[in-house]
Amino acid sequence: MTDRYDALIIGAGHNGLVCAAYLAKGGQKVLVLERSEQVGGAAITREFAPGFKVSACAHILHMLQPKIVRELKLKTHGLNLNGPPIETISLAADGNKLTIRRHNIEGAEVSDTDKVAYTRFIKRMERHARALAPQLLKTPLRLANAGFGNVIKLAGMGWDIRFGLGKKRMRDFLRIIGMNIHDLLDEVFESEALKGALALDAVLGTAMEPRMPGTVVTYLYRLAGGLKSIPILPMGGMGSVTVALADAATSFGAEIRTAALVESVLLEGGCAVGVVFAGGEEVRAPTIISNADPKTTFLKLVGARNLEAGLAHRISNLRTSGRAAKLHMALNSLPDFTGLEQDALGNRLVIAPSRKYLEHAFNHSKYGEFSAAPAMEITIPSLADPSLAPAGKHVLSAIVQYAPYDLKGGWDAQKDTFVERVVDVISAYAPDFRDKITTVECLTPVDIEREFGMTGGHWHHGELAIDQMFMMRPTYGTAQYRTPIDGLYLCGAGAHPGGFVMGAAGHNAAQAIIAGDK
Amino acid sequence: MRAQYDKEHFRKHSLPTPFYPRMAELSQDSSWHCWKGYLSADYFENVELEYFAIRNACSVMDLSPMSKYRIRGQDAEAFFDRMVTRDMSKLKPGRVGYSVWCNDQGKVVDDGTIFRFGEHDYRLCAYERQYEWLMISSAGFDVDITDETEGVAALSVQGPTSFAVLSKMGLSGIETLKPFGIVHFPYHGGKLMVSRTGFTGDLGYELWVGGSKALTLWDELFEAGKHYGIRAIGTHALDIARIEAGFIQAGDDFTPANHTIRKDHDRSPFELGLGWLVHLDKPNFTGRRALIREKEKGSRYRLVKLDIDGNKPAHASYIFHGRKKVAGVVTSAVWSPTCKQNIAFASLEVAIDDPLNDLWAEIYYQRELQWNRVWQRCRVHDEPFWSPPRRRATPPGLF
Incomplete structure (x- = not known):
């Protein structure tokens, strides 16, 4: 049988779709295989109560790479990036909220010194982030057996840091890069409320707390991804992004098949030559690209026994245990947050009153418990896009930390207690909150794993920490999208540069495949 | 245990x-x-x-x-077949096979003998400890591994x-x-x-x-x-x-790959003269990809058996091409009392244009604390120095 397709992509998540679009645009015949009925992977909008719709995982769009939007003409495929820009409001129980904008802050409790310091700090961090940013849309370099191309890349990375930053700033970069965000913030600010809110950005979606080394890297990484975009709540939810991507991919000629559960990668003579569906049907193609996380790809679809022992071992040792839960609530009307006007509710509301609060929240998760007082990132997307809820009603979407994947005693018995805990915490900031709730959906890491097939329920497909970044993502030997199995590539968040709705991994994988990277 | x-x-x-x-x-x-x-x-x-x-x-x-390990289970054969370089489907119950196993980079972790007791029952014997590597290699296989040392x-x-x-x-x-x-x-x-x-x-x-x-x-x-x-x-x-x-010894003739820190201080099976143990036609075993690459690109080293003139064992001697250019080093050396030959193994760097017909050993030896040096000519020996017919005779003779 001759191959009808040049490439098969396992998973129609946003990275799979970006990869499909680029390959199809490059003239390849691409078939995308999605296990659920709907494209988008975890970047979908779905109904959780009659008439109430919400982004299933990530809810704020702040990192989608403008290069991808432009090159794939996503706006002509229906992507609406005109949602109102949002700012961060750190909630305080006494109503003394703190507003954090890109380059300035506002808050009754914050000193003038801190206000000046913030502007200086964020510009300093953005400059550092700019030294990292060029790496996001590049294939990571190889250190072992580095050929000439890799030496050039290494030199380029060094150049960005040395000459992009200049001598003084490079020194600063190298000094802080291994630090923790807790200590760095102490060097700069007085206000604990401000430090708490900024520290949350360094640990959101991770299994880290602010005193852990490496949290400056995660903070800079987040900045680097969002340098060129304005954070918005996408109209129609996160699903609108993947619907536009799917539309773009198909317009370039890619085919998408939903309800197609791939059970394994077909191997012949140690090379990937196709996929096998749950029903036993096979489809063949010379290039197989996996948008699934690395553990699923290598240990389930390929199988540890078909890998070499060292790689199988490194993959099974990846830290993929998620500690963030997603909470969706249907509200019969808007809650009244103390000290917050109604029109401010459309912003990004965070509950991270201090770094100690984050540390305490984290401590529980170390011992397999969920936080007694969790930290949160809350949005009410129905304010900007009323179509997400029935008229006059609203949806609330919150990322809640920390909710460990491997909860002692299991989630089934404790999920209700956890939801109660979250409602209690929010009620401290919005006293009438409890009365507004009509339906609650809670996605723990276990639910996220089950629903979206992400091992450990980690929505970055594996902890995004310095030891699992760049040429170590997911691990050395397979960090350049090409895996050691001939014909098999990675294009998901488990590859560089990782999660968020960036599309960069899909973009980079497609470039590597087109370039025939070895 | x-x-x-x-x-x-x-x-x-x-x-x-x-x-x-x-x-x-x-x-x-x-x-x-x-x-x-x-x-x-x-x-x-x-x-x-x-x-x-x-x-x-x-x-x-x-x-x-x-080091002795018992490996039992449904997947025992498949497990060994993925771990070692040899085709293990050829090893029948009641037989023993010698093999090497490599890391992902195709460098030898150790060599040893594999005893197949039954369909799903094996013992691995090795000079070095291998429990960790066995455990690493067992992911995805239904096998039970016990240390029987x-x-x-x-x-x-x-x-x-x-x-x-x-x-x-x-x-x-x-x-x-x-x-x-x-x-x-x-x-x-x-x-x-x-x-x-x-x-x-x-x-x-x-x-x-x-x-x-x-x-x-x-x-x-x-x-x-x-x-x-x-x-x-x-x-x-x-x-x-x-x-x-002609048997090599881990720690003497090669450093087990899991113990080396420096680049290129480990050796592949080809570089140890054990290419006959490598079955690249198997679809997968640890090190296969690297060994295929090495086969295409050529190895860096080769292990040779040397017959050296004179009677001074060439312990740790440098081997030279034409007494000028360093070709490699002796890894094991001894005066063979049975063959009456001065024999050695040497690890030589492979260079295409260096023929192996003008090799010299620079041998240092001591007499009453006085160091002396001699140059001796070396000849590459392809076969083991000692392999008597009685080794294989069945039934063996009653000497």
Whole structure:
């Protein structure tokens, strides 16, 4: 049988779709295989109560790479990036909220010194982030057996840091890069409320707390991804992004098949030559690209026994245990947050009153418990896009930390207690909150794993920490999208540069495949 | 499997093996070294006498410190087939196979023998400890791995009269045991396993028994061997024999890949002259991709057997092309008393334009603390220096 397709992509998540679009645009015949009925992977909008719709995982769009939007003409495929820009409001129980904008802050409790310091700090961090940013849309370099191309890349990375930053700033970069965000913030600010809110950005979606080394890297990484975009709540939810991507991919000629559960990668003579569906049907193609996380790809679809022992071992040792839960609530009307006007509710509301609060929240998760007082990132997307809820009603979407994947005693018995805990915490900031709730959906890491097939329920497909970044993502030997199995590539968040709705991994994988990277 | 040692065992650097009481009586100078945590004799009385017991009579060496692992389970064959370089589907129950195993980079982790007891039951014997690597390699396979190092005592009985000694001991049927075969005997309420294997390149057997039967085995063996020149030997004598037989030794002729830190200080099977063990037509085994690449691009090193002029062993000598350009280093060297040759293994850097017909060893040796140096010509030897027909004869002769 001759191959009808040049490439098969396992998973129609946003990275799979970006990869499909680029390959199809490059003239390849691409078939995308999605296990659920709907494209988008975890970047979908779905109904959780009659008439109430919400982004299933990530809810704020702040990192989608403008290069991808432009090159794939996503706006002509229906992507609406005109949602109102949002700012961060750190909630305080006494109503003394703190507003954090890109380059300035506002808050009754914050000193003038801190206000000046913030502007200086964020510009300093953005400059550092700019030294990292060029790496996001590049294939990571190889250190072992580095050929000439890799030496050039290494030199380029060094150049960005040395000459992009200049001598003084490079020194600063190298000094802080291994630090923790807790200590760095102490060097700069007085206000604990401000430090708490900024520290949350360094640990959101991770299994880290602010005193852990490496949290400056995660903070800079987040900045680097969002340098060129304005954070918005996408109209129609996160699903609108993947619907536009799917539309773009198909317009370039890619085919998408939903309800197609791939059970394994077909191997012949140690090379990937196709996929096998749950029903036993096979489809063949010379290039197989996996948008699934690395553990699923290598240990389930390929199988540890078909890998070499060292790689199988490194993959099974990846830290993929998620500690963030997603909470969706249907509200019969808007809650009244103390000290917050109604029109401010459309912003990004965070509950991270201090770094100690984050540390305490984290401590529980170390011992397999969920936080007694969790930290949160809350949005009410129905304010900007009323179509997400029935008229006059609203949806609330919150990322809640920390909710460990491997909860002692299991989630089934404790999920209700956890939801109660979250409602209690929010009620401290919005006293009438409890009365507004009509339906609650809670996605723990276990639910996220089950629903979206992400091992450990980690929505970055594996902890995004310095030891699992760049040429170590997911691990050395397979960090350049090409895996050691001939014909098999990675294009998901488990590859560089990782999660968020960036599309960069899909973009980079497609470039590597087109370039025939070895 | 934790054994019988008392809680205070950690106060001793090396543990005694089950044969220690008998060996201690024989050891004239108490000359021991530590073999992976166990006491192992350098020699008992005289290295030359012990060596000649291997070649002319019957030698007995304590193999108990050898790392021994039992691998059982539905996937045992598939597990080995993925771990080692050889095609393991060819190893039938009741047979033993020699192989090497590599890391992902195609560098040798260790070599050893694999005993297939049954369809799903194997034992791996290796010089180095391998538990961690076995566990790493077992992910995705339905196998159960047990460390049997402490529980199983073993003796290597090697030399021309070894068959006669075992027959005298009453191990009937052993005459039909072919090289690399396994046979089991009931033994004082336990079991005795005999394999026709060894590290001497001569007629010989290895005897495996539960630790509690070890001393009985030793006594019966020495009683049966009384008139056959039986002698306990240490590792010094064995080292001479194994070099004659062309067997490489981890730690001497290559550094196990999991112990090397520096780049290119490890060796692939091709670089150790073990290409015949590498079955690249298997769809997957650890190191396969790297070895295919190496085969295409060429190896960096080659291990050669050298026959060197003169009689000064070329320990750690540099080998030169035409006495000018360094070609490599000697990894093992000895004067072979049986072949009457000055022999060595050397690891040479592979360079296409360097022919192997003008190799020289620069040998340093001492006389009354005075260092001397000689240049000796070396000839590459393709075959083992010592491989007598009696090694393979079945039934073996009654020498």
